[in-house]
Each structure stands twice: as C-alpha cells, then as structure tokens.
Amino acid sequence: MEFDVELSGPEGAVIRVSGRLNMVSAPKLRDLVTHIVHGDGRSHLVVDLAGTDFVDSSGLGALIAGLKTARSAGGDLRIARAGTQVTMVLELTGLDRILQSHDSVEECFQ
Amino acid sequence: MNQGRLQIHELHACADPECLxxxxxxxxxxxxxxxxxxxxDRAMFEIAVIEIAANIVRHGSDEGRTLCNLILEVYPERLGARFKDDGLIAHVNIESAAMPDVFAESGRGLAIAKAAVDVLTYERHNGANFWSLSRTRTPV
Known part of the structure; x- marks a missing residue:
C-alpha cells in the first residue's frame, strides 16, 4: 500500500491510493488526511482510487473519517476512479449515497 | 459433505495483520x-473472507499469538471457506449484525460478511473458534 499526495490549488490535494486499503493501511490514510487538513490547511480532498485493488470495512471507515474531517474544516472529500471491487463494496454498504465515485480527479474539483 | 468438490486450498498462519x-x-x-x-462472486466471497480474517486478527488472544487455519473450497454450486483459530471467544451476534449509519467509522465488518455470502456461521468448541462461509455461485 502506498499513498502519493499531489497538491492542487490553494486548498486542494489529491491522495492516490495504491494497493489494498485494509486494516493495515487504513489508519495511515486517516493520519494522512488529518495532517493535510489540519497541518497544511487543505480541506478539498480527492482520493484517487484507480490503483486501489481492494477495500474492506477498515478502508471504508478511513474514507468516512476523512470525509468528516474535510467537511468539519469547511471542505469535502470526494473519490475518483473506483474499480469494480470498491464500487461493489460501496453499494453493498449503502455508502455510495455519500461517496459516489467520479470518472476523473478533475471532475471532483468541479 | 465434500462430494463434488472441485478444489481445496489451505493456509495455516499466525493471525497477525500480515496474514491478510x-x-x-x-x-x-x-x-x-x-x-x-x-x-x-469473487469480489463478494473475497470481501466476506477478508472481513472474518480481520475479525480474527483484531480479537486475537491474551497471549498475543493466535494460530489460524483457513480452508477455501470450490464446488460446482458454491464457494466455501472455513476458519479455525485458537483466539479468544468472539462475542458476535450474526443474526443481529446490520449496517451502521453511513457516517459511522467502524462496525461494518460482520454486516459486510453477512451480506456478501449466503451462509455465515460462528461456533465455539473446545477453546477454538470456527467460522464457516458459503456463497452460492452465479450460473454462467
């Protein structure tokens, strides 16, 4: 699992997640989002899931925590380019109601 | 019980995060x-198996070392998984497991496993935990 962060404009950041987002990597994503929002003052976040092979309940929890952290700072967290497995799990849990995957990172910032 | 089984795959490992x-x-x-x-079928079966494996890792044992055995089976009509571990008793109620509020940050694991397979059972015998999962295969 790897995280790659790219800054976007004065308030945005893109987090690219590669590999499996599970109980091992989820706490790292939570910490990363907290650092970006509260440390760097960037609250408009996009999590690019194009390279994410698998997400479990811990990974979903980290995305929800990130969403709440970003919104509490006046921003938002959106997800982009989710693959088949991630999409299925979002639908299975009903989380697709608050985390709808966009086709591109650019679309998330519009 | 094993009649018609097409494949069997087995893993014996310490139930630590790396075992996932x-x-x-x-x-x-x-x-x-x-x-x-x-x-x-692959995606649903895999998420269910991983959620139960993560549950075993998370709840471990007092001694800090839980041994876990996993058997995966493919049948013409279904996919099966059986876990056995020597960790602490799992205080779970599969029947009442349900998805929490969408903004909840935890508490989905068992509900996901239950929703992704057709049969999910848990039993405790002789100091060991036994989980069984079965998903009916979609005809192709």
Missing amino acids: DKVHDLLAEMWSTSPDVTET
Whole structure:
C-alpha cells in the first residue's frame, strides 16, 4: 500500500491510493488526511482510487473519517476512479449515497 | 459433505495483520485455477473472507499469538471457506449484525460478511473458534 499526495490549488490535494486499503493501511490514510487538513490547511480532498485493488470495512471507515474531517474544516472529500471491487463494496454498504465515485480527479474539483 | 468438490486450498498462519496478504494470495491462487467463477462472486466471497480474517486478527488472544487455519473450497454450486483459530471467544451476534449509519467509522465488518455470502456461521468448541462461509455461485 502506498499513498502519493499531489497538491492542487490553494486548498486542494489529491491522495492516490495504491494497493489494498485494509486494516493495515487504513489508519495511515486517516493520519494522512488529518495532517493535510489540519497541518497544511487543505480541506478539498480527492482520493484517487484507480490503483486501489481492494477495500474492506477498515478502508471504508478511513474514507468516512476523512470525509468528516474535510467537511468539519469547511471542505469535502470526494473519490475518483473506483474499480469494480470498491464500487461493489460501496453499494453493498449503502455508502455510495455519500461517496459516489467520479470518472476523473478533475471532475471532483468541479 | 465434500462430494463434488472441485478444489481445496489451505493456509495455516499466525493471525497477525500480515496474514491478510496471505489470505489474499490464497484467494488469488484459487481464482487463477477457477476462471469460470464470476467477477461478482469473487469480489463478494473475497470481501466476506477478508472481513472474518480481520475479525480474527483484531480479537486475537491474551497471549498475543493466535494460530489460524483457513480452508477455501470450490464446488460446482458454491464457494466455501472455513476458519479455525485458537483466539479468544468472539462475542458476535450474526443474526443481529446490520449496517451502521453511513457516517459511522467502524462496525461494518460482520454486516459486510453477512451480506456478501449466503451462509455465515460462528461456533465455539473446545477453546477454538470456527467460522464457516458459503456463497452460492452465479450460473454462467
């Protein structure tokens, strides 16, 4: 699992997640989002899931925590380019109601 | 009970976070030799198996070392998984497991496993935990 962060404009950041987002990597994503929002003052976040092979309940929890952290700072967290497995799990849990995957990172910032 | 079984794959490992990768690897091995299992069946079965594995890792034992055995099976009509571990008793109620509020940050694991397979059972015998999962395969 790897995280790659790219800054976007004065308030945005893109987090690219590669590999499996599970109980091992989820706490790292939570910490990363907290650092970006509260440390760097960037609250408009996009999590690019194009390279994410698998997400479990811990990974979903980290995305929800990130969403709440970003919104509490006046921003938002959106997800982009989710693959088949991630999409299925979002639908299975009903989380697709608050985390709808966009086709591109650019679309998330519009 | 094993009549008609097409494949069996087995893993014996310490139930630590790293073992989740071994479970993924075992599932990948199974899928590579079962090309006729649909993508939906694979994804649903895999998430259920991983959620139960993560539950075993999370709740471990007082001694800090839990041994876990996993058997994956492919049948013409279904996919099966059986876990046995020597960790602490799992205080779970599968029947009442339900998805929490969408903004909840935890508490989905058992509900996901339950929703992704057709049969999910848990039993405690002789100091060991036994989990069984079964998903009916989608006809191709």
